[in-house]
Amino acid sequence: xxxxxxxxxxxxxxxxxxxxxxxxxxxxxxxxxxxxxxxxxxxxxxxxxxxxxxxxxxxxxxxxxxxxxxxxxxxxxxxxxxxxxxxxxxxxxxxxxxxxxxxxxxxxxxxxxxxxxxxxxxxxxxxxxxxxxxxxxxxxxxxxxxxxxxxxxxxxxxxxxxxxxxxxxxxxxxxxxxxxxxxxxxxxxxxxxxxxxxxxxxxxxxxxxxxxxxxxxxxxx
Amino acid sequence: xxxxxxxxxxxxxxxxxxxxxxxxxxxxxxxxxxxxxxxxxxxxxxxxxxxxxxxxxxxxxxxxxxxxxxxxxxxxxxxxxxxxxxxxxxxxxxxxxxxxxxxxxxxxxxxxxxxxxxxxxxxxxxxxxxxxxxxxxxxxxxxxxxxxxxxxxxxxxxxxxxxxxxxxxxxxxxxxxxxxxxxxxxxxxxxxxxxxxxxxxxxxxxxxxxxxxxxxxxxxxxxxxxxxxxxxxxxxxxxxxxxxxxxxxxxxxxxxxxxxxxxxxxxxxx
Numbered sequence: 001x002x003x004x005x006x007x008x009x010x011x012x013x014x015x016x017x018x019x020x021x022x023x024x025x026x027x028x029x030x031x032x033x034x035x036x037x038x039x040x041x042x043x044x045x046x047x048x049x050x051x052x053x054x055x056x057x058x059x060x061x062x063x064x065x066x067x068x069x070x071x072x073x074x075x076x077x078x079x080x081x082x083x084x085x086x087x088x089x090x091x092x093x094x095x096x097x098x099x100x101x102x103x104x105x106x107x108x109x110x111x112x113x114x115x116x117x118x119x120x121x122x123x124x125x126x127x128x129x130x131x132x133x134x135x136x137x138x139x140x141x142x143x144x145x146x147x148x149x150x151x152x153x154x155x156x157x158x159x160x161x162x163x164x165x166x167x168x169x170x171x172x173x174x175x176x177x178x179x180x181x182x183x184x185x186x187x188x189x190x191x192x193x194x195x196x197x198x199x200x201x202x203x204x205x206x207x208x209x210x211x212x213x214x215x216x217x218x219x220x221x
Numbered sequence: 222x223x224x225x226x227x228x229x230x231x232x233x234x235x236x237x238x239x240x241x242x243x244x245x246x247x248x249x250x251x252x253x254x255x256x257x258x259x260x261x262x263x264x265x266x267x268x269x270x271x272x273x274x275x276x277x278x279x280x281x282x283x284x285x286x287x288x289x290x291x292x293x294x295x296x297x298x299x300x301x302x303x304x305x306x307x308x309x310x311x312x313x314x315x316x317x318x319x320x321x322x323x324x325x326x327x328x329x330x331x332x333x334x335x336x337x338x339x340x341x342x343x344x345x346x347x348x349x350x351x352x353x354x355x356x357x358x359x360x361x362x363x364x365x366x367x368x369x370x371x372x373x374x375x376x377x378x379x380x381x382x383x384x385x386x387x388x389x390x391x392x393x394x395x396x397x398x399x400x401x402x403x404x405x406x407x408x409x410x411x412x413x414x415x416x417x418x419x420x421x422x423x424x425x426x427x428x429x430x431x432x433x434x435x436x437x438x439x440x441x442x443x444x445x446x447x448x449x450x451x452x453x454x455x456x457x458x459x460x461x462x463x464x465x466x467x468x469x470x471x472x473x474x475x476x477x478x479x480x481x482x483x484x485x486x487x488x489x490x491x
Contacts, residue, residue: 053330056486067233070328078326081258086250093246094232094331191445 002028002051002068002145007060010044014107020046021057022199030066030144033176035207036116037188037214038196045149047196050148051177072137073148080123084114084133087122091137095149104140111136132159146170148178164188165174183211222278227466239331247332247340255344267352270303277303277421290423292454300360300452302420304353305382305444310411311345312386316394317404327489328426334488335481346381350379372423374450375381381463384436385470391477402486417446424458436460 007024011017020043028034028051036044049055050062052070058065065197090107092101109118112132117125125133138146146167167176167189180186186193186207193210197217204210234242256262277299278411290298291355319337326332360367369375399403415421418440430442435441443466481488 041311052328054328055490070330074328077328079254080425081254086253090246090250091251091329094243094329096242 001030001065003065003203005061005063005064007050008058008064009043009050010058012039019199024057024201026201026203028145030175031175032192033178033190035106035190035193035210036177036179037193037210038184038216042196043199044196046203048147048149048177048179053138054133069138069141069143069146071149072138073145078130078134081121083121084118088137107140108133108136109141135163142174146174146176148176150180150182151180186211189217242330243336244340247336248344250315251340251344255348256320256332261279264435266348267355270307270352270356273303274299293448294365296365296383297360298448298452299421300356300367301448302444303348304356304421305379305447306415306418306440307348308346308379309386309440309443310381312342313348313389313393314408314411316341316390317397317407320394320398333485334398335391335478337487338391338433338481342390346383346387358371369451370451370453375447378443378447378450378463379464381470382440382447385443385466387441387479388470391481392473395477395480395484395488399484414438417441420444432458439466442466
């Protein structure tokens with residue numbers, strides 16, 4: 001369960017900044033996948049980053065009573081001079097994996113399917129290989145809640161299918177909080193929805209209601 | 222994939238355990254990055270001080286022709302000072318780039334900006350200590366006696382210089398994170414500091430009035446104290462006081478850590 005109470009967030013530019021998120025109060029229950037929807041700049045990614053602990057709120061509390069992943073597929077943390085294997089080991093160690101580290105590496109290797117390149121420096125990878133590795137790394141850990149930002153999820157067709165299957169497999173044991181503009185994916189993977197609008201968040205128990213509401217409000221404008 | 226046993230620890234880790242996991246993982250990463258950055262990384266780490274020592278010996282022998290340091294052989298005297306100074310400098314300047322270089326890692330919320338900084342201080346110090354030991358061995362091969370007169374004292378002074386460098390490194394890593402220009406200035410002043418700390422020219426050569434001002438520089442205290450412990454008959458100037466150095470080390474470390482706590486969100490977001 002993730003609880004958000006009285007959350008405020010703004011970005012500090014040179015001339016101050018507007019509130020991106022204002023007085024957000026949300027509770028994400030266990031085992032319910034949630035889609036975040038809203039216009040560009042409504043604060044979807046910001047909220048996701050705040051939940052993932054990559055960013056700090058200006059006011060308010062985020063209480064994580066679950067193991068929350070980093071945004072899936074974010075490849076920023078790889079060191080180019082180190083091999084894929086070394087990078088995976090590093091992330092595993094940060095997350096407290098000790099005895100089973102080889103097992104975890106094997107899972108990443110199986111998922112990423114980049115062959116021998118796994119033992120070559122990450123700087124030699126293509127962007128597709130990079131995202132395969134990043135994706136495999138996120139899915140190798142057993143988090144309770146996975147975060148996913150559309151912008152970071154890329155890959156070729158076969159890989160996308162594989163990623164989707166992996167997600168569907170996980171839905172039983174874990175939940176997902178995702179940002180996406182593709183309504184098909186949202187309807188497939190999520191049960192509940194959160195609509196972000198003008199800094200406020202509205203919770204919908206059914207993702208279809210959320211999408212409908214989003215259509216109505218964005219249509220009028 | 223799901224029927225494999227869960228490799229991740231199931232219970233939430235304590236804050237200390239998380240910190241320990243992060244530090245140990247980052248230490249390994251930093252060591253690998255530092256020693257295998259390119260194939261010459263190791264070579265330069267040893268050759269750079271070696272070349273400096275070679276040039277200094279050349280200058281002292283052929284240009285100034287006064288090789289006399291009261292109470293100590295010139296080459297060991299120079300190696301001790303240079304190694305101590307390099308230790309300080311590495312611990313002070315390397316952490317400045319640490320936050321920027323590890324920006325991608327802040328994706329993982331376990332890592333806070335102070336972690337790469339502290340890890341770099343520790344890794345740099347460990348590498349420099351290793352190189353110092355290596356130089357003592359190399360010197361022994363050249364029949365230059367580099368055994369310390371008061372080894373425990375030397376060790377304490379070495380640790381003091383390490384602490385001083387790390388304290389300033391932690392402090393400057395925050396300041397340079399907020400005001401990037403500071404980082405450049407600090408790298409610029411490291412050469413004048415080399416002269417002012419009496420690394421190459423003995424501090425006793427300077428006029429008495431200059432010496433009084435030079436004593437404000439805490440590095441000088443560390444280096445001279447280390448040399449006095451190293452060479453039995455070495456004489457330095459009056460007023461060398463390790464307590465003064467530790468004031469600097471501890472107050473800069475405290476201030477630095479406090480600033481790290483206060484500015485953590487800004488450093489992470491930049």
